[in-house]
Amino acid sequence: MAMNEQKELFARAIAISGGRISNREAAIEAGYSEKTASATGSRLRKDPEVIALIEKLSTPMANSASQQGDDLAKAAVKVADTVPALQADSFYGEVIVQTGLQVVIGDKNYSLLDPRDLLTLAGMGIVTLTQSQIKSLQTVLPYKYGKVGETGKKEAQQAAAEEILQTDTFAPLRSPSIGRLQ
Incomplete structure (x- = not known):
């Protein structure tokens, strides 16, 4: 089974609570139906991807966002x-x-x-x-800072200017095109 948002929310609920909430409650927090939450929670608890994510989120560094922010600030100062x-x-x-x-x-x-x-x-x-x-x-x-795309900088500016001219109310009128007469 691929990891999806609900599985991740389930794993986060278990990890944040430290295992104090039941599988059913974690499944309900993750957005699963209350009717099937017990079976879903039990199934998700056995899923190897979910187990790995719970272990990863349960590490002390993952729980401390402020500590991670402090580490980043110290690195920036370094x-x-x-x-x-x-x-x-x-x-x-x-x-x-x-x-x-x-x-x-x-x-x-x-x-x-x-x-x-x-x-x-x-x-x-x-x-x-x-x-x-x-x-x-x-x-x-x-x-x-992204690289300049396939069109150059000047061509991109010209295209943007032409687009503005087409949508402007005071744009000069285009010459009428003569199509096939039938």
């Missing part, structure tokens, strides 16, 4: 710590201010966690990066 301090105090007359993981130059904000912003800051000479850091940031860019 990443930001690898970026050296700012090399300049001003850029073309604009004051550079660093607040945590943000760098503000004039009215523009740059994040030290965003690969595009970090490469931009390196290009402006505000932050110095090693060649390996630059290469890894360039590798990550297509995954964070």
Whole structure:
């Protein structure tokens, strides 16, 4: 049997309760019918995929979302710590201010966690990066920001402009097409 949303909800109900609720109650929470909940709960409890998911969700790390969030925040700070301090105090007359993981130059904000912003800051000479850091940031860019599709950027803009012209009430009238006369 393939894993579906109801099976996952059943496994989550069992895992969150720590096994304190019955299979029937967990099946009802998962959205199964009350009439067949007892049999369904018993069947799902024997399903190997559900058993594996319950074990996975019962681990201490899975139950503690706040702990996972703290770990992610610490990892983000570690990443930001690898970026050296700012090399300049001003850029073309604009004051550079660093607040945590943000760098503000004039009215523009740059994040030290965003690969595009970090490469931009390196290009402006505000932050110095090693060649390996630059290469890894360039590798990550297509995954964070999608690649340009089959049509180029200019063709996409032209197509969008033509679409707007067709739906605009003040669009110029098209010349009449002469079809076959019958």
